[in-house]
Amino acid sequence: MKQAIKRTIVVGTRQSALALTQTGQVIEQLKAVCSEHNLPYDFEVRKIVTKGDRILDVMLSKVGGKGLFVKEIEESLLNKEIDFAVHSMKDMPYSLPEGLMNGAIPKRVDPRDCLITNGGLTFDQLPEGALVGTSSLRRASQLKHIRPDLRMESVRGNIDTRIRKLETEGFDAVVLAAAGLYRMGWEDRISSYVPVDVCVPAVGQGALGIECRVNDSGVRELLDMINDPETAFAVQAERSFLGALNGGCQIPIGAHATLLEERAADGSLQLSLTGIVGSPDGSVLLKETRLGTDPQRVGIEAAEALRARGADRILAEVGG
Incomplete structure (x- = not known):
């Protein structure tokens, strides 16, 4: 043969x-x-x-x-x-x-953001005025909304480079996607996780x-x-949200969708999507949650709700 x-x-x-x-x-x-x-x-x-x-x-x-x-x-x-x-x-x-x-x-692997800190501190334990490194306006917006005292500074480069800057550039913490550390086998370096209700992840994170x-x-x-159909289903809702806001990947937009255990009356999968748009300084943070069986529709509905509350103005100010 x-x-x-x-x-x-x-x-x-x-x-x-x-x-x-x-x-x-x-x-x-x-x-x-x-x-x-x-x-x-x-x-x-x-x-x-x-x-x-x-x-x-x-x-x-x-x-x-x-x-x-x-x-x-x-x-x-x-x-x-x-x-x-x-x-x-x-x-x-x-x-x-x-x-x-x-x-x-x-x-998908873990979609959360995480902190790597000197001394293994959690977010709540960071000292007043702590210097926090991140390249993400989304992270900076949400973390400063809760802790306006934090000083956020840009930190770019690969994961190792960013972690090294804790020692070389005086950062108290750097914020990274947990998924990258898991994929590299470096999860033991994570000091603490930032819950998704505190910092909504980037669209498709993980x-x-x-x-x-x-x-x-x-x-x-x-x-x-x-x-993976379930991951694809959730990510479709998040990306629909991104598309409805005409957003790029580097502006203060976040969205996280999860499948619900309970199915709809007709047996369809249901999901919950939480989306945010925030000002870079954290002074304004808009958040909406929507449920549904159509991921495309759920993403659009959450985006439209944020538009009605002024999301377009925030995105225009940061070049979105």
Whole structure:
């Protein structure tokens, strides 16, 4: 019997340690699927430098534009230099270029933000006027809303670089996505978690987006085997919220959706979505929660409720 010719699938990724680690984890999942179903695929990783990787001395919100960490990768996809790409979902703009799609959203890991502090302090234990490092207006807005005394300062770079700045630049704490530390196997470095009712995560935080070409049926079928329907359902609501506010990834918008245990009367899955828009200084924080069975609709309804309360004005002020 003639053996099938193997296709080498080229996987695009940013070149940070975290990006390479999570790309490797996706490839391991796919190799297991290929082995189980006897599929003729090999994988090759291609590193791509994005605009967001090149500009490290400026707050992300001031760099401008959407898709700071994905544009160059998407160009490689469209040019057929790579076959799919692994992104942190929170880096992905709502609108994808024509011809591209999210081929899979694997099971999400912990979506919360976390603190890494000197002495293992929790958020409440941080001293008056503590210096806190974050590159995120969303985090700064919500944390300063609760603790106006905090001094927030931009800190960019990979996870290790940001953690090192606790010692080298006098920070009392840095705020990071817990998911990145889990993926790197560094969860023991986490001092405390910030509850989602205190700091609503970024849209898609903790989830990966695997982007591919719409017309590549082979890759689409393969990726579908590692898609997690419940994660995809929740992330769809969060991204609908982002799209309805015409928001980029680097402005003070957050959204977190969870599936409810109780199903609707017709048996449909139900979810709860909480969305926020805040001013960078934390003086204004608008929050809305909506429930429903249609993730697209739930996201839009939460966004419309925030618009009615002045969200557009806040986003316009920060360039959203």
